[in-house]
Amino acid sequence: MTGTAEPSLSELPLRPELKGEEPYGAPQLDVPVLLNVNENPYPPSREVIEDLSRAVGEAVATMNRYPERDALALRADLADYLGHGLTADNIWAANGSNEVMTHVLGAFGGPGRSALTFVPSYSMYPEYARNTHTAWLTVPRRADFTLDLDLALRSIAELRPDVILIASPNNPTGTATDLDQLRSLCAAAPGVIVIDEAYAEFARPGTRSALDLLPSFGNLAVSRTMSKAFAFAGGRLGYLAAAPAFIDALRIVRLPYHLSVVSQAAARAALAHAPELLQQVDALRRERDALQDWLLATGLQVAASDANFVLFGRFADRHRVWQQLLDRGVLIRETGPTGWLRVSVGTPEETAAFRTALTDILPDNERLTDD
Numbered sequence: 001m002t003g004t005a006e007p008s009l010s011e012l013p014l015r016p017e018l019k020g021e022e023p024y025g026a027p028q029l030d031v032p033v034l035l036n037v038n039e040n041p042y043p044p045s046r047e048v049i050e051d052l053s054r055a056v057g058e059a060v061a062t063m064n065r066y067p068e069r070d071a072l073a074l075r076a077d078l079a080d081y082l083g084h085g086l087t088a089d090n091i092w093a094a095n096g097s098n099e100v101m102t103h104v105l106g107a108f109g110g111p112g113r114s115a116l117t118f119v120p121s122y123s124m125y126p127e128y129a130r131n132t133h134t135a136w137l138t139v140p141r142r143a144d145f146t147l148d149l150d151l152a153l154r155s156i157a158e159l160r161p162d163v164i165l166i167a168s169p170n171n172p173t174g175t176a177t178d179l180d181q182l183r184s185l186c187a188a189a190p191g192v193i194v195i196d197e198a199y200a201e202f203a204r205p206g207t208r209s210a211l212d213l214l215p216s217f218g219n220l221a222v223s224r225t226m227s228k229a230f231a232f233a234g235g236r237l238g239y240l241a242a243a244p245a246f247i248d249a250l251r252i253v254r255l256p257y258h259l260s261v262v263s264q265a266a267a268r269a270a271l272a273h274a275p276e277l278l279q280q281v282d283a284l285r286r287e288r289d290a291l292q293d294w295l296l297a298t299g300l301q302v303a304a305s306d307a308n309f310v311l312f313g314r315f316a317d318r319h320r321v322w323q324q325l326l327d328r329g330v331l332i333r334e335t336g337p338t339g340w341l342r343v344s345v346g347t348p349e350e351t352a353a354f355r356t357a358l359t360d361i362l363p364d365n366e367r368l369t370d371d
C-alpha cells in the first residue's frame with residue numbers, strides 16, 4: 001500500500017483470486033431496441049401498476065420495523081403458484097435467483113468442495129463458485145448443446161462434485177434437458193443438484209418440469225425466477241423448491257432480513273396477477289419459433305431454443321456483427337461459444353427491427369462453417 005487516500009484497485013489487499021476480475025457486465029446502453037438480457041419486453045399494465053403501488057405503499061408504512069425474516073407469506077404464495085403439492089416449507093426466496101444460488105453455494109459449497117456444470121452455460125455460475133471459495137468444474141455438452149449423459153455420469157463418478165448446477169432450458173443455448181436424463185443426474189449426484197428453470201415457462205408445451213422429480217430426491221432443488229416470464233426483472237425475486245431440510249440449510253447462510261418489506265409486498269402483489277403477467281409468454285414463444293425459422297432461412301446456424309432467446313451464428317467476427325447491429329439501434333448479447341451471438345425475443349416490432357438490421361449487415365459478414 002502506498003498510503004494514498006485514493007488507492008487504485010491494485011494497491012488494495014484484494015483476495016488473490018479476485019485480482020484482474022471484472023464485475024458482471026452485460027452493457028446497459030441507451031438504445032431503442034434492447035434484446036440483450038432476456039427480459040420480458042412487455043411492461044406491466046395500469047392495473048398491475050396500481051395494485052403493486054398500493055401494496056408497496058402499505059408496506060412502506062411499516063418501514064421502521066425489520067421485514068418478516070422468513071418471508072413466509074410470500075413463500076406460501078410461490079408454493080401455490082408452483083403447485084405440485086408444495087408448501088411454504090418447500091420454498092426459498094431471495095433477491096433474484098442469483099442470490100438464491102449464492103445461498104446454495106454458501107451452504108453446500110465452500111473451501112475444499114466443488115461445483116460442476118455442463119458448458120456452455122450461464123456465465124454467473126463460476127462467479128458464485130469463486131465468491132464462495134468453491135472449486136469450479138466443467139464438463140462439455142455435445143456440439144448441439146444437448147447433454148452427453150454417459151460423459152456426464154462418468155464425470156460425476158470421477159469428480160464427485162458437492163454441487164451440480166444445470167440450467168434447463170440452458171442459457172445461453174436455450175437447450176432443455178430431458179426429464180429422464182435429469183432423473184439419472186439426480187440419482188448419480190453425490191451431493192446436491194440444482195436444476196435452474198429460469199426459463200421453464202417458455203419451454204415448448206409438453207416439456208416436463210423437474211418439479212416432478214422433487215418427491216423422489218431430497219438432494220434436488222428446482223430454481224425459478226420472476227425476472228423472465230413474470231416480467232419482474234426490476235423487482236428482483238428468485239426462488240427455489242426443495243425438501244424442507246434443504247431450505248433450512250439455506251436459512252443458515254442468508255443474511256438476516258435479506259428480503260425487504262418492499263420486495264416481499266411487490267412480489268406478492270405481482271403473483272396475485274400471475275395469469276395476466278404470464279399471458280405474454282405464449283406470444284413470446286410464438287415469436288421465438290418464428291425468429292428461429294427466419295434465422296434458419298437466412299442460412300445461419302441456430303441452437304434449438306426452449307427459452308425466450310435464440311443463439312445463432314456462426315460468424316468469423318461476431319464482435320463486428322454485434323457492433324453493426326448496435327450501430328443500427330439494436331443491442332444483443334455477445335456470449336456463448338466462439339462465433340455465436342444471442343438475441344432475446346422482444347415485441348413483434350423489436351424483433352422486426354432486429355431482422356431488418358441483420359438483413360442489412362449479413363452480406364458483409366463472413367460465416368464460419370463446421371468442418
Ligand SMILES: *Cc1c(COP(=O)(O)O)cnc(C)c1O
Nearest residue numbers: 096097098122171198225227238
Ligand atoms: C436470467 C437467469 C436467471 C435469473 O436471474 P435473476 O437473478 O433471478 O434475475 C437465473 N439463471 C439463469 C440461467 C438465467 O439466465
